[in-house]
Amino acid sequence: MLDAPTLQSPFARRSRTCAVFSVQLVIAAILLHRFFSLPTSLALAIFLIALAGAAIAILLSLGSLVAIWRDGRGGALNATIGLFLGLALLAWPLGVMVIYRDVPAISDITTDTITPPSFVALAPERIGLANPAAYPGAAVAKLQLAAYPDIRPVIVPRAVDDTWEVLGDTIKRLHWRVAGTTPPTAGQPGYIEAVDRTLILGFSDDIIVRVIGNAEETRIDVRSASRYGKSDFGANAKRIRQLFGELKLRLEETVPGADRLRRRRGRGEKAVPKREKDSPVAQQSQKPSQARARRAPRREQR
Secondary structure, rough: OOOOOEEEEEHHHHHHHHHHHHHHHHHHHHHHHOOOOOOOHHHHHHHHHHHHHHHHHHHHHHHHHHHHHHOOOEEEEHHHHHHHHHHHHHHHHHHHHHHOOOOOOOOOOEEOOOHHHHHHOHHHHOOOOOOOOOOOOHHHHHHHHHHHHOOEEEEEEHHHHHHHHHHHHHHHHHHOOEEEEEEEEEEEOOOEEEEEEEEOOEEEEEEEEEEEEOOOOOEEEEEEEEOOOOOOHHHHHHHHHHHHHHHHHHHHHHHHHOOEEEEEOOOOOOOOOOOOOOOHHHHHOOOOOOOHHHHOOOOOOO
């Protein structure tokens, strides 16, 4: 006499299907966003749908496991797969939040909170995004100074023209996409605007470097701002530190002893003029000449 087939839990298979579909959504969104120019807003919406699917898969899995334990139904493997895949998806954002729970909810970091560099070449790319191109103001500056006291302007004991050359090579080595350059002139600062992308999700963060100095020393200010999100989880401060660290190495390679970078407190100076969109300096960044290209080489986006 044949044994009667074991009754399957109705939620076990649905749990696995929901979890697998959520994983596929995340993978597709990452690939389309990084390599096929999927809009960031749409990618974020897909991520939220996938996380909701993961939560549903976990609930279905727990319900089916209870039924399997109580009634002896089949489907334990499907329920277990749905549970683990759902937990794995939710563990990613939750783990990031736990690791960076002490990081302030800000996404715009600068070495000069009084007169921060203003985006010009990259400003059109931020129109309509969640985070505007303008610096958010004193409230964010206060949070930054408390959380990142080391993010300050750097003073290089070297002529501004030489520092500009080394800085351009440094940014090239960091594989940032350069969007605009304006070399420094007599009494006017130089600017480099670039874009960096996060490692996994490929979100774009904008950077602007301001350089001003004379024949003896150069001051460098940096601003790094995320296009999306209220919190950058410390990414922008890390990026500024990375730039200064790489710059120090490049200075060591070019002139022995020129790596003695000095940091100043992040306060604005009257000697650093503001850059307006219609100013001659700003216009230069939109139409760089061949001479500028030799000083600050461009690099295509990764």
